[in-house]
Each structure stands twice: as structure tokens, then as C-alpha cells.
Amino acid sequence: MLPERERERFLARYREALAEARDPAGWQYLRRALRLWRMRAEALGRPGFAEAEEAALSGTGGGMLLDDAIRLYRGTA
Amino acid sequence: MSYRPWLEESALRQMAGLPDEAFDTLVRLLSRICDDPYDRLLSVAVTDDGRERMAELGDAGFITFTVDEAAAWAAASVRTCPAAVRVASGLPGRDWRGLSHCLVLSVAADTPGVPRPATAPGWLLAKERR
Numbered sequence: 001m002l003p004e005r006e007r008e009r010f011l012a013r014y015r016e017a018l019a020e021a022r023d024p025a026g027w028q029y030l031r032r033a034l035r036l037w038r039m040r041a042e043a044l045g046r047p048g049f050a051e052a053e054e055a056a057l058s059g060t061g062g063g064m065l066l067d068d069a070i071r072l073y074r075g076t077a
Numbered sequence: 078m079s080y081r082p083w084l085e086e087s088a089l090r091q092m093a094g095l096p097d098e099a100f101d102t103l104v105r106l107l108s109r110i111c112d113d114p115y116d117r118l119l120s121v122a123v124t125d126d127g128r129e130r131m132a133e134l135g136d137a138g139f140i141t142f143t144v145d146e147a148a149a150w151a152a153a154s155v156r157t158c159p160a161a162v163r164v165a166s167g168l169p170g171r172d173w174r175g176l177s178h179c180l181v182l183s184v185a186a187d188t189p190g191v192p193r194p195a196t197a198p199g200w201l202l203a204k205e206r207r
Binding site for chain 2: 073
């Protein structure tokens with residue numbers, strides 16, 4: 001079950017998507033939104049996910065550009 | 078405005094354990110996010126303002142990311158400075174299919190002609206500028 005704040009967010013986004021679902025693009029968006037919210041609900045139910053997400057938003061420090069990470073892990077120039 | 082993906086240390090540690098398939102999928106997804114973080118064909122909104130969003134990572138998981146356009150930058154007359162996109166992820170680490178780990182990323186905006194500090198993630202730069 002989603003936490004209260006997340007539940008409110010989901011209902012708001014669901015209603016928005018549902019209102020736009022009469023055209024094909026809106027219907028695809030609604031389906032995508034429902035899939036993603038299902039996965040989000042599952043993730044939020046796992047220990048550590050909410051804390052890690054919060055940490056991401058508040059920031060933790062250093063790192064590198066993706067291009068550099070690719071070179072590091074793949075050994076490509 | 079263009080964007081470049083920036084990976085935080087915690088993300089880099091977890092990326093070392095990602096299978097090649099997962100790594101490739103992540104790279105492709107981040108590339109598309111950087112093209113347009115608000116693309117409705119790619120991501121869906123989480124928050125009312127649409128800045129916190131989620132995107133599917135193939136059939137294996139998803140990422141959530143926050144777009145911080147840093148309106149204060151414009152107010153401070155630093156319009157040429159990059160905005161920032163921060164990405165928090167529900168990616169699994171060792172268990173790619175299980176959503177059991179989190180990968181923490183950030184995607185830093187990059188404005189052509191504006192040098193980007195080599196040591197600071199984009200979002201940290203944005204916070205300092207505020």
C-alpha cells in the first residue's frame with residue numbers, strides 16, 4: 001500500500017491521465033502511468049528505497065559524468 | 078539547453094554490479110531523458126508541477142528523477158548557467174529484476190559554451206548558486 005502522500009499523488013496523476021485517455025496518445029500515457037505507479041508502490045514497500053530516494057534529492061557529493069563512467073566500466077575511449 | 082547525465086558516487090558503486098544489459102539500458106534511457114526530461118512519451122509525472130517523474134527501464138524496472146529548473150538562477154541573472162536534473166532510481170543493483178536496490182543518479186544540464194565545474198555535480202552547483 002502506498003504511503004499517504006504517495007497515495008494522494010497517485011490519485012491526482014491517475015485522474016489527470018484518465019481525463020486525457022480518450023485519444024490514443026493519452027491512452028498509452030495512462031497505461032504507462034499505471035505500470036510505473038505499480039512499480040513505484042512495490043519499490044516503496046522495500047526497506048531502504050524511500051531513504052535512498054530522499055538521499056538522492058538532498059544530494060551526497062561527488063561522482064562523474066556518464067560518459068566518463070562508460071569509459072571507466074567499458075574501457076572505451 | 079542540453080543535459081548531460083551525472084552519476085553520483087553511490088550510483089557508480091552500484092553500477093559496478095549491473096549486468097551489461099542493464100547498463101546498456103540505463104545509458105540509453107539517460108540519453109533520452111537528457112534530450113527532453115518532460116517528454117510524455119518517455120516519462121510520467123509524479124508531483125503536481127511535473128518535475129518529479131518516472132520512466133520505464135525496459136521491462137526490468139524504472140527510474141524516478143526530479144527536474145530542477147532552478148528559477149532562482151534566472152532571477153539572479155545567470156541565465157547562461159545550467160539548470161539541473163536530479164535522478165533517483167528504483168533500479169536494482171545485484172538483483173536486476175527484483176527492485177531490491179536503489180541507484181542514485183543525477184543528470185546535470187549543460188549549456189553550450191558554459192564550462193562545467195569538473196568537481197561538482199550539477200545539482201550541487203544549483204544549490205550553491207541559490
